[in-house]
Amino acid sequence: MYQYDQYDQAMVDARVDEFRGQVLRRLSGELTEDQFKPLRLKNGLYLQLHAYMLRVAIPYGTLNGRQMRLLGDIADKYDRGYGHFTTRQNIQYNWIKLDDTPDILAELATVEMHAIQTSGNCIRNISSDHMAGAAADELVDPRPYAELLRQWSTFHPEFDYLPRKFKIAVIASDTDRAAMRLHDIGIQIVKNDAGEIGAKFHVGGGMGRTPMIGPMIREFVPALQMVSYAEACLRVYNRYGRRDNKYKARIKILVHEIGADEYRRQVEEEFAHILTLGLEPPQAEFDRIAAFFADPGLESGVLDKVDRSDPDFALWLDQNTAPHKQPGYAVVVISLKPTGGIPGDATADQIRLMAELSTAYSLDELRVTHTQNIVLPHVKKADLYTVWQKLDAAGLGSANLDLISDIIACPGLDYCSLANARSIPLAQKISQRFADMDRQRDLGELKLKISGCINACGHHHAGHIGILGVDKRGIENFQLSFGGSEAADTSLADITGPGFSEDGVVDALEKATNVYLAQRAEGERFLDTYRRIGMAPFKEAIYG
Amino acid sequence: MKILTGNDLASGDVVWWDGKGWSRDVNDAVDVGDAADAILAAEEAALRVNVSYAIAATRDQHGVRPAHIKDRIRALGPTVRLDLTLKPGDTGAANRVI
């Protein structure tokens, strides 16, 4: 994976110094909270319900064992012994002290990590496919492109005060594992008819209050013009995105209001101008970056067989591992969704254990998924049993990937000052109601996503089943929706009808899964059945 | 009753105005009547509290109960991590928040 040189390190070190000064100015009263807030947000520091919360960037979700180990140590040293992995492939700590943050950032800088642009109205941490570099179905590794864009977007002087936050995802396979079209810019690395590599740009997708699927703005941008094209996309947005209403300020609203064709015309005009300026890093720079990702150390001639004699292991193997492009290897997904647990949370000890396992068994690499799980991307099949045993002993052996209990849940009203309802207790109740693993496997792939407010951090619009928590005259209330997807068949979920209490929504969910079981055709997932038979039979079962 | 809350500037801890200073325990909160704006202005200016505001609350047999669920959760801590609250032994605490 990518390693900093002296330039990258100097940037991160300078940022630590700058933020240390800003914190001192706040503590001394030189800066008011109103002045300080946008500055701290650009460094991922929020003031949440109970304390400051620090979000640490994990660029395109990739990190090494040493970095993961430090994340565990920070949880112990500066927080309360745990961290929360997020739907942006980052980690956040819930109990941070303002006067500790410069020291935390300084420690992160020692392992090439930071909290730069993990919040605020700027270009956020760039997300990617958590199976990049390992997936059997990818065209190329998307991460060198993501890293090129990471450097371009870091402290970009023109785009630090955008109308609203800006999220970019980069993938390179037709199987979308990163919700690409639900980003402000979704890029798919593709090959054109001439066999050249380039980038397909989708612009104006997003979730939040007004969910939209990003329209395709350009079929093919040559790889060596990708930065210039992104610059053009951002400049048009920075100049013309709405600033009169925070809820209409995302680029999706601009693209929607002026239309994809007009937006494309403006971008093309700007792009033609920008190409004359020579802003694009040269091929040699791309090659330098790509070399870091080219060979993680995979061996050939490795035993391509797994001993399935332990039935519990076999269940985990079938559910939580995916094919690797190299024979003899597998991609392991560690579920952070135990029955009754808090989705995405891991203790300091669990984080360090995953770090150890990555170093010993996964070529020192880990990934954070947008579904709040952790990936060991390069595990030899011969080591899978050992890895599973160690995970299982640490409470990390849940064999529920993509099943109903593999729930995405935002922190909700237990932690978040924006939330209207609690997401986590609901996720816990659902996973307990469906605790029987045979039943879960019978229900099959069922992506359930819960957000505690319309900001949709829990991706409820894109859930096969989505749940949105709202505040109904001071009482938590939950809206149920069906039919969303964030995969290549991207779709937005439809609301079933009136909302429910916390227990009521769990009951409704059970009724809906019964409709699916009764009506499914051979091979159909819940989503497929819903798409075929529509809302009516579900509605009748839930409200009838 | 009307009570005052905010966060400690340096630690971020949730705090409640107890008449003389800022307490971590909501049950120490006092009714400030009409004095809210004056107290908050002085305390903010002196950097003794951050992002402070006044809220409605009642006092019952369990103590001071903020009117809105958000402030009740602030007073307690995450309902899903009762081990991290001010009184970790109080297993009924989460139910009273709702």
Place this chain on the structure above:
Amino acid sequence: MGETLLRYREDAVTGAPVLSLEDFLASDPMSNGAAAVRITPGEDARALLPHLGRIALIEVTFPAYTDGRGYSSARILREQGYTGELRASGDVLIDQLSHMCRCGFDAFAPAKPIAAGAAAKAVATWPEVYQKTVDGRSPIWAKRHGL
């Protein structure tokens, strides 16, 4: 204490009255002397492109520092060869000076005065830069490959 006008240029400040964009565009292009014009966040900097040769000062206003449209305005003007004074005025705070310089501003009229020494330090926040902009600095990718 602090300065209400920080300038990073050698030439003298123009004495021309600062016109609104509307008044400037309506003014006589043949009139003597260089002009000064002020543009607000919602105004199109490209409207000035045909006139750059007779402008000595363009003031770009920032009614709120969180409104970043002026950064694009500045870059567009510099990218088209404008060499006169480019002044950021209004809610200009010390934490934005570095980025503003990178976008081509070379003068600042902050509503709240900024000390010259602190401003110089803020401008030098970043020892290196990732992007090529209009400030003439060599980006990191160029240095890496001896370009």
